[in-house]
Amino acid sequence: MSLMLLLQTSNGVPMLGLARGGTVVFDTSALSEWDGSRDYRAMVAAGLNAMGASLSDLTAITVDIGPGGMGVTRTGASFANALGFALGLPVLALPAFEMLGAQVATDDRPVVMLRKAARPYVHYGLYRDGQLAHYEHLTRDAAVENLKKLDNFDLAGNVTLDGYEPPLTNAATLQTMLTVARSKPAPAPQARAYPIVEVLE
Incomplete structure (x- = not known):
């Protein structure tokens, strides 16, 4: 039985799933007993x-590498890397904004993604034409x-902004994560995940 492990953490509400082929067959986000849990080992078990x-x-x-919550994103990537090392498997790292864009995108509208960072900064991403076209760590005013x-x-x-509609969502489903993962080439044999984190000056 071939299974893919999916771990998404940077939205602050960790989700872990297992997929077979093109279908997610286990999803902690659908199970109330795992609400808010960061016990990834227990989730896998x-x-x-x-x-x-x-x-x-x-x-x-496959693991989400942010940008997002610094602690939870690093923990998720570390868990994926450790498990990959133990099992001799490479780790496919996916930017959160690529998954979030794919979740929200329609055919004719780009998606702007904003996530909180240390004030006065935000993480800014632009998803258009089926891909993450731009990412930047910049001030809220510049965004x-x-x-x-x-x-x-x-x-x-x-991030909510005066004069604009509220964000549609801050998380991609694990099914969207799987779809994005399956569109990528296989990672190199020793590939590991490196989280996207801001530089605090």
Whole structure:
């Protein structure tokens, strides 16, 4: 049984899942007992048990590398890296904004993503034409100036702005994460995840 492990943490509400082929078959975000939990080892064990599987059935590991909450993003990436090292599996690292953009995008509207960072900064991303077109760590005021250059867009993330509709969501589903992961080339044999973190000056 070939299973992919999916771990998404940077939105501050960790989600862990298992996928077989193109379908998520275990998803902690759908199970109330895992609300707010960061016990990734227990989550993995519960998922494998639910599937009647073991660690040896994991053939791929995919993790969200942010930007987002610094502590939880680093912890998630560290867990994925450690598990990958223990099992001899590479780790596929996915930027959170790429997944968030894919979650929200429509055919004709770009997606602007804003996540909180140390004041006065925010994480700013622009998703258009099916890909993450731009990422920048910049001041909130500079982000607003960028928005003024766009005619029509959807907003995602966890930053609200006066005069704009509230963000549609701050998290991609694990099914979207799986879809993005399956669109990527296989990672190099020794690939590991390195979280996107801000530089505090």
